[in-house]
Amino acid sequence: MGEVAQISEFGKILIFLIIGIVMTGAAFFANKLVAPHNPNPEKLTSYECGEEPTGSAWLPFNSRFYVIALIFLLFDVEMMFIFPWATVFGSKEIAAVDSRWTALSLIEMFVFVGILIMGLVYVWIKGDLEWIKASPIVPKVDVNIPASVYEKLNLEQSAFKVKPFSMEIEKVEAVGASTPSTNTTAKPMFKPTFKKAIE
Amino acid sequence: MNESGGVVVTKVNDLLNWARLSSLWPLSFGIACCAIEMMGSYASTYDFERFGVFPRPSARQADVIIIAGTVTFKMAERIKRLYEQMPEPKYVISMGSCSNCGGPYWQHGYHVVKGVDRVIPVDVYVQGCPPRPEALIGAVLELQKKIEGEHVLEM
Numbered sequence: 132m133g134e135v136a137q138i139s140e141f142g143k144i145l146i147f148l149i150i151g152i153v154m155t156g157a158a159f160f161a162n163k164l165v166a167p168h169n170p171n172p173e174k175l176t177s178y179e180c181g182e183e184p185t186g187s188a189w190l191p192f193n194s195r196f197y198v199i200a201l202i203f204l205l206f207d208v209e210m211m212f213i214f215p216w217a218t219v220f221g222s223k224e225i226a227a228v229d230s231r232w233t234a235l236s237l238i239e240m241f242v243f244v245g246i247l248i249m250g251l252v253y254v255w256i257k258g259d260l261e262w263i264k265a266s267p268i269v270p271k272v273d274v275n276i277p278a279s280v281y282e283k284l285n286l287e288q289s290a291f292k293v294k295p296f297s298m299e300i301e302k303v304e305a306v307g308a309s310t311p312s313t314n315t316t317a318k319p320m321f322k323p324t325f326k327k328a329i330e
Numbered sequence: 331m332n333e334s335g336g337v338v339v340t341k342v343n344d345l346l347n348w349a350r351l352s353s354l355w356p357l358s359f360g361i362a363c364c365a366i367e368m369m370g371s372y373a374s375t376y377d378f379e380r381f382g383v384f385p386r387p388s389a390r391q392a393d394v395i396i397i398a399g400t401v402t403f404k405m406a407e408r409i410k411r412l413y414e415q416m417p418e419p420k421y422v423i424s425m426g427s428c429s430n431c432g433g434p435y436w437q438h439g440y441h442v443v444k445g446v447d448r449v450i451p452v453d454v455y456v457q458g459c460p461p462r463p464e465a466l467i468g469a470v471l472e473l474q475k476k477i478e479g480e481h482v483l484e485m
Contacts, residue, residue, distance in 0.1 A: 165346065166417070166418075174415055176411075178415055181411050182408065182411075
């Protein structure tokens, strides 16, 4: 009379989940138990390829990339569907069963890609493919000098003439060779003298 | 269970040591020309992965650091920091004459540390300038022998 307890398909998944959690927990517990634990300040610094870490790792990220990531997702999903489709499309076995199969799958894929291209066109028209450029505010300074003065100065500066290079060579009288020795009898400036020690 | 159907009885320590020595992950870290030979060891010809040696991009995941090249004073500081950032148990293979003793720079190399063992403790020295990939494989086998006799639970 008693019904045999049966595990439903969801029950199997539950068992799978429980075993998964238990095994992961056991691995973490064993790690805590076995792994040596002796931290020091140098070990706890962030890994920067051996360099001394400077500044914070929490940097502001440009929000432009958010749009790029979204558009990437569009084509990523497209790829995910096209690859399995290609294997079915190329299958000779299915084509042998019904010859219209290849034509049908091809048209379906065109419809699918067409819908995705609609998305791309939408993004394009909305201008999200354009890189947002910064519009810097140029500061204006009122100096009360008319622009014509600057233009005149620029004109003068632009008409700069390059002088031809020339160097005046001064004639240097040769020293020593031409001057005869006139002061042969000149006294030496310092003559060491020795005084006799007075006894 | 092994192939013949018997049960493998082992001590926990042996099991841990076997697990550790079968997957010695070095830090992907090369300083000089010895690193070329190290890369050659990783590549398909010598296929270091046969021994479970697979370079890791972060010191946090590495078991062993292979000092492959000339250790300059500038680099010694970085090596020390990288070594400190590795989790225990950690090992050091000094590859080539430069990191063993300064190599060709031991006399006149004003910028070279005369052996990496002045900065960090070295487990295995590999001689050669540069050592062949076989020599580095030999060093890893030596290190595996060393690990076999260790007691990780007492560390």
